[in-house]
Amino acid sequence: MGNVLIFAEHQDGKLKKTSLELASKASELAGKIGGIAEAVLIGNNIDALANELAPYGIKKVTVVHSPKLEKYNTLGYVNALAGIVKELNPDIFLATASPAGKDFFPRLAARLDTGLASDAVDLKIDGDGKLLATRPIYSGKALVDLKIPNSKPQMALIRPNSFGVGAAQAGATAEVVKKDVDVGDMKAEMKEFVKGASDKVDLTEAEIIVSGGRAMKEAANFKILQDLADVIGATVGASRAAVDSGYAPHEMQVGQTGKVVNPKLYMAFGISGAIQHLAGMRTSKVIVAVNKDPEAPIFQKADYGIVGDLFEIVPLLTAEFKKVLGE
Amino acid sequence: MKIAVLVKQVPDTETKIKTKADGSGIEADGVKYIVGPYDENAIEEAIKTKEKNAGSEVTVISLGPVRSVEAIRTALAMGCDKAIHIDDENSNPDAYVTAKALAKVIADKGFEIVFTGKQAIDQDNSQVTQQVAEFLGWPQVMLVEKLEIAGGKATATRRVSGGKEVYEVPLPAIFGCEKGLNTPRYASLPGIMKAKTKPVETLKLSAEKGDAQPKVVLSNFRLPPEKAPGRMIAGDAAAQVKELVRALREEAKVI
Ligand SMILES: Cc1cc2nc3c(=O)[nH]c(=O)nc-3n(C[C@H](O)[C@H](O)[C@H](O)COP(=O)(O)OP(=O)(O)OC[C@H]3O[C@@H](n4cnc5c(N)ncnc54)[C@H](O)[C@@H]3O)c2cc1C
Numbered sequence A: 001m002g003n004v005l006i007f008a009e010h011q012d013g014k015l016k017k018t019s020l021e022l023a024s025k026a027s028e029l030a031g032k033i034g035g036i037a038e039a040v041l042i043g044n045n046i047d048a049l050a051n052e053l054a055p056y057g058i059k060k061v062t063v064v065h066s067p068k069l070e071k072y073n074t075l076g077y078v079n080a081l082a083g084i085v086k087e088l089n090p091d092i093f094l095a096t097a098s099p100a101g102k103d104f105f106p107r108l109a110a111r112l113d114t115g116l117a118s119d120a121v122d123l124k125i126d127g128d129g130k131l132l133a134t135r136p137i138y139s140g141k142a143l144v145d146l147k148i149p150n151s152k153p154q155m156a157l158i159r160p161n162s163f164g165v166g167a168a169q170a171g172a173t174a175e176v177v178k179k180d181v182d183v184g185d186m187k188a189e190m191k192e193f194v195k196g197a198s199d200k201v202d203l204t205e206a207e208i209i210v211s212g213g214r215a216m217k218e219a220a221n222f223k224i225l226q227d228l229a230d231v232i233g234a235t236v237g238a239s240r241a242a243v244d245s246g247y248a249p250h251e252m253q254v255g256q257t258g259k260v261v262n263p264k265l266y267m268a269f270g271i272s273g274a275i276q277h278l279a280g281m282r283t284s285k286v287i288v289a290v291n292k293d294p295e296a297p298i299f300q301k302a303d304y305g306i307v308g309d310l311f312e313i314v315p316l317l318t319a320e321f322k323k324v325l326g327e
Numbered sequence B: 001m002k003i004a005v006l007v008k009q010v011p012d013t014e015t016k017i018k019t020k021a022d023g024s025g026i027e028a029d030g031v032k033y034i035v036g037p038y039d040e041n042a043i044e045e046a047i048k049t050k051e052k053n054a055g056s057e058v059t060v061i062s063l064g065p066v067r068s069v070e071a072i073r074t075a076l077a078m079g080c081d082k083a084i085h086i087d088d089e090n091s092n093p094d095a096y097v098t099a100k101a102l103a104k105v106i107a108d109k110g111f112e113i114v115f116t117g118k119q120a121i122d123q124d125n126s127q128v129t130q131q132v133a134e135f136l137g138w139p140q141v142m143l144v145e146k147l148e149i150a151g152g153k154a155t156a157t158r159r160v161s162g163g164k165e166v167y168e169v170p171l172p173a174i175f176g177c178e179k180g181l182n183t184p185r186y187a188s189l190p191g192i193m194k195a196k197t198k199p200v201e202t203l204k205l206s207a208e209k210g211d212a213q214p215k216v217v218l219s220n221f222r223l224p225p226e227k228a229p230g231r232m233i234a235g236d237a238a239a240q241v242k243e244l245v246r247a248l249r250e251e252a253k254v255i
């Protein structure tokens, strides 16, 4: 009998969708171990967000408040949360494998002398009542099951879009407890946050991605992918060849040395499908490949393939989607 | 400045990974090993930092089986000055035990700045940097894309969702390096020759980890399920596009 705690992340005053995904999963897992699903929210003046988690099965929200936590800070989060987690004493503690989650969760696990599964894509309760996390290793070339048998909480970072958000239960409520915390010595100070040029969903959290490869030929041509992306609500990505050739910035790179993405739809235009590119997108639920070369390896991984010229196909796709989505 | 860089030897990105039939691990046969790609950025940044700070020295530290010395030689050939190999005595430790031992060695030797890769591309954990920082009580900056060091302080930029964060941290500190930080140099021929004579100290994990016990148990190593073969959509461009849009909406239901 124990509880499942989630770290609910927010950005620009809004809960992230990945937090709702975590809430849904936590509530399912809590049911299996006979406990409740609860959440911690951390920041400055964020009480209003607490009620948004209840429809997804969260029964209790601890709002960790400090004016010093207006901005993200590794040690601020770790110092503040270590005490709260010990007090709440959950069996399982989950967060999203976001840049923030990946930054402080490993450190918090070390502080709590417990284990952590990074980038889990599946979670189950095993026969012995322990969490069993499945995670890709060797950039997705293999899978492994991970358990944390002797320490508490059992911690895991979840790759976005692994489970989807469950159905909301209207009218559900959660108990909300507010805690003022001492953030201790934070050591590092964030001097500045430089907002990215794009306000699009980050690639790592995007549900739809359209990516271009070396075949895009020049930076200006990414405009046609952007037009398609705008119509279907996608984020634009790129292969390393496109990035190295200067057609796209490194932050758009998908793959081994770029971002690992997990969308429900990944469309690859003029990308050959090198193993290091697959490393970043192979867990996508549905993969579409458009390539001139019928022998391109990407077709072996694609659910739908079109042999054709991307400069002909992309504008037609944009037009067709406009038509059917407009109806 | 006493600089350390942490390097893990990992399978080449091109290596075909095979799992053991009983699911207990990865087949070691036929695996070619390299220095992790992000660790190369860490080595480059360590050497650059040395070049900018007269009287500095770079020590490369690798924990792993005896073969890890190959990775150490590569780092020495790139320009690191000396090395420490922590022999894991084939125990294949988890992130927690690895970080405990690395932190102890870093503290014992009195390093002032440590560079790591943001992630080792074997188990893709991305935990060791943060945990070493925790055990040392140092500030950390992960995903570092830009770094300036002056007057006992570092200014580090890291990329996060929606933008970049710029941190100021006092030294000692640890930096998890991201690809865009620099372009790793190649080992020169004289560098490779010199590397052979640079000192490598050997320590044992059992002596350095203290009473740390592994926190995680791994099982059922397996290959991901094969995807069902996809469908090639035939026809002229207009027909292909129409069918693709229909399939994505009606069959796959993703749009
Ligand atoms: C250590 C390491 C790390 C790496 N990390 C990454 C990474 O993170 N991400 C990554 O992507 N790569 C990575 N790579 C590089 C990878 O090996 C490939 O070189 C790269 O993915 C190739 O990019 P591409 O598919 O765009 O280019 P190419 O392989 O050149 O493929 C271009 C494709 O476009 C097709 N084409 C050409 N014209 C058209 C047209 N008009 N219409 C349609 N199709 C067309 C061609 O048939 C071809 O298949 C890494 C490599 C190494 C060694």
Ligand SMILES: Nc1ncnc2c1ncn2[C@@H]1O[C@H](COP(=O)(O)O)[C@@H](O)[C@H]1O
Residues within 6 Å of the ligand: B006, B007, B008, B036, B038, B039, B042, B061, B062, B063, B064, B095, B098, B115, B116, B117, B118, B119, B120, B121, B123, B124, B125, B126, B127, B128, B129
């Ligand atoms: N066994 C090891 N020996 C030396 N450095 C390591 C070791 N394991 C991890 N590291 C360092 O920590 C970084 C992150 O590793 P990981 O947490 O395993 O993804 C790596 O890029 C290395 O710089």
